[in-house]
Amino acid sequence: MMSRTHIVLAVAATSLILGTADPIVLSLGAVCSQLPDVDTTKSFSGRILFPLSSYLEKRFAHRSITHSFLALSFFAILIFPVTFFGYQYYLGMVSGYFWGFFGDVFTKSGVALFYPSKVRAICPANPRLRLSTGSSAEWFVLFILVIFAILSIQINSAGGIVRSFNQALGLPSGAIETVNSDASRYLLKAHIKGRNAITQEPIEKAYEIIQPLNQNDLLVKDELGTTYRVGNSQESQIIASQMKIDRVAPITTTVTNIFLDDEDLYEKIAALPQERTYLSGTLTIFDTDGLIIPTHIDRYDTITLQPASDIAYARLIAATPQEVLRLLGDYYASGNLVVRIVKGK
Structure with missing residues (x-):
């Protein structure tokens, strides 16, 4: 297969299998798809890594040791430290290497998937349907793969299938x-x-x-x-x-807690950001004479009140600081509030 076919196949398959449109992950997969062909000095990767490709070319047949599960296992172990930067990056590189040699299964010479066994895996069984490098059939396959890659990236950019x-x-x-x-x-x-x-x-x-x-x-x-x-x-x-x-x-979402022990609500809540800040939890409100929180049937009440003798229990679900200050800002309270602050990147 041509190097460009390996790249597009690796990008399309990696995007689909990992469910990603991350350009870094896909770029790593594309680069690694070229590495199996380091066993020949005529390939793109062979010219870049000439000392290694020259060594391998003299000792191993093309599409043998570097086009095998043995080489894939060695490669996966070798690059394992990449997981410290992100597991998706690691999987993208492994996927790229795999599809970089597995695509050659559909060529006329096949690959030694189970090296050191010299048996070659070739598909399909009919030799006339196998691909020749640079043939019109391979260009047609490349065209289909490009469309498939674009669709896969587009779908994953929108959140996945x-x-x-x-x-x-x-x-x-x-x-x-x-x-x-x-x-x-x-x-x-x-x-x-x-x-x-x-x-x-x-x-x-x-x-x-x-x-x-x-x-x-x-x-x-x-x-x-x-x-x-x-x-x-x-x-x-x-x-x-x-x-x-x-x-x-x-967005970035920050979640913090506010703990109150018979404290002034206004002082605690007024210090919070006012835009897209939401408070949830239950508060015990003291000295509740005259405290009334209206209820509505045509909208959702983010603050509801359960009166007791001389105290009341206020339940908050995604209430805004403005609403808490308007309805409860004059009171002292005890309890725990979860504060969710949403900010744009």
């Missing part, structure tokens, strides 16, 4: 799976078709996703910051019939 399938169908259950896998890395928007659970009016609108609530529902907000529960449960304010997820921008 499962995500693309879910996007195509627009099923809410598939959308929630996508959110679960992407929410920590991307700011997401949900394009929702459905109906208002109370008025039954049709809805077709985009909402920013805050977080999944369970396996069936998402917590979202509109452009005004009003929160809604979207899904198919009885608690949902928006019943979704179709939901598609878009990646808006890469």
Whole structure:
């Protein structure tokens, strides 16, 4: 096979098998796909690594020892330290080397896959269907591989085969799976078709996703910051019939904790970033005379209150600092809050 065919085959197969569009991983696979041909000085890698290729060429037949599982095992052990930089990089290099020699199985001379056995693996059985290096048949195969590589990279750039399938169908259950896998890395928007659970009016609108609530529902907000529960449960304010997820921008997510022991809530909460900061947890509120937190049926309440005698228990689910300050900022509280801060990269 031509070196370019080895490269495209390695890129396409590595992208598909590892489910990646990472250019570093694919580039490493492409480079390593050239290494099996170091057993001849006429190859691209042989010219670069001439002392090694000259040594191997004098002692071993072409497509023998370097085109075998023995060489692959040695190569995998040799480059194992690469795992310290990233396991995907290591797998990309191993995959590239493998496809760099396995593609030659479809050539007329085949390869000695099980070296030191001299038996050659050749496919297909009909010699007329085997590839000759540089032939029109190989150029046709290269063309197909290029298309396959582009499709694989495109699909993985969009989040993988499962995500693309879910996007195509627009099923809410598939959308929630996508959110679960992407929410920590991307700011997401949900394009929702459905109906208002109370008025039954049709809805077709985009909402920013805050977080999944369970396996069936998402917590979202509109452009005004009003929160809604979207899904198919009885608690949902928006019943979704179709939901598609878009990646808006890469993000970093920081999670910290706030511990309070009969402390002023305002002092603790006012120090937090105000944009895309969400607080969850349970607080015990003291001296609650006059404390009233309204409830709504047409939106999702991120703060709910359970009164007791002279105290109250406030439950927060993805509440914003502004909302906590508005409703609870005048009180002292005890408890633990998980703070999730989302920032763009």
